[in-house]
Amino acid sequence: MKTRRQAHEDGEKTYKTGTPCNRGHDTPRYTSTGGCVGCNRMKASETRKNYLNKNWGYTKHTVTAHKLDIPKINEYAKTLEMARKLQEGKI
Numbered sequence: 597m598k599t600r601r602q603a604h605e606d607g608e609k610t611y612k613t614g615t616p617c618n619r620g621h622d623t624p625r626y627t628s629t630g631g632c633v634g635c636n637r638m639k640a641s642e643t644r645k646n647y648l649n650k651n652w653g654y655t656k657h658t659v660t661a662h663k664l665d666i667p668k669i670n671e672y673a674k675t676l677e678m679a680r681k682l683q684e685g686k687i
């Protein structure tokens with residue numbers, strides 16, 4: 597087990613503390629910020645989900661409200677739907 601200072605001196609990006617974070621993650625911490633890798637990963641997936649949902653709503657609106665039949669948009673919608681399903685664990 598290393599301290600943050602030791603990890604920093606060794607030029608390592610992450611280090612293990614041996615104790616779980618406030619949210620109970622038993623993942624390493626970032627040497628630069630001391631932040632939990634697990635928490636960071638959680639935040640990133642949350643952001644991605646929000647982004648997809650937002651864009652999915654917009655695409656659906658554009659395609660249905662304006663009755664667009666542009667292959668490119670359909671392709672984009674399909675990609676988004678697939679991404680959404682993946683996010684929701686349906687694939």
Ligand SMILES: [Zn+2]
Nearest residue numbers: 617621632635
């Ligand atoms: Zn955490």
